[in-house]
Amino acid sequence: QNYPNPFNPSTTISFTVGKEGFANLTVYSINGEMITTLFNENAKPGQRYNLQFNASDLPSGIYFYRLTQDNSVVTRKLTLLK
Numbered sequence: 001q002n003y004p005n006p007f008n009p010s011t012t013i014s015f016t017v018g019k020e021g022f023a024n025l026t027v028y029s030i031n032g033e034m035i036t037t038l039f040n041e042n043a044k045p046g047q048r049y050n051l052q053f054n055a056s057d058l059p060s061g062i063y064f065y066r067l068t069q070d071n072s073v074v075t076r077k078l079t080l081l082k
Contacts, residue, residue, distance in 0.1 A: 002053070002065070006079035009056035015067055015074075017043045023069040027053060027078070030062045043069065055080050 002011040017023055023043035027035040035058065038051040055063070063078040 001076055002078055005077075006081040007055070008080065008082050010052055010054040011078060013038065013051045013053055013065060015049050015051075016047065017045055017069055018072075019069075020044050021069055023067065025051065025065055025067045027063055027065045030064070035063065038065070039067075053078070 002013045004011060013025065015025065021043065022041070023039060024037065025039040026037045029035055036053070038053060039049065043049065053065075058080060060080050060082045063080060064075055065078060067074045067076075
């Protein structure tokens with residue numbers, strides 16, 4: 001999950017993976033529009049990844065990030081309050 005949440009204007013998204021392999025973390029608007037890709041590379045188990053998401057140019061609202069690795073997909077909600 002990200003911290004802080006709600007956030008303004010940036011938040012840190014932390015994640016780990018269970019096995020080595022390609023991982024992708026992308027942020028989407030509530031309408032499903034892709035906002036940005038924060039991570040798109042090989043990830044190693046046992047390592048904590050901390051990614052900064054700066055939303056200073058985005059309007060307040062609900063956003064989602066999706067972490068995918070192989071057949072695993074995790075989606076979490078982010079709330080931007082300005």
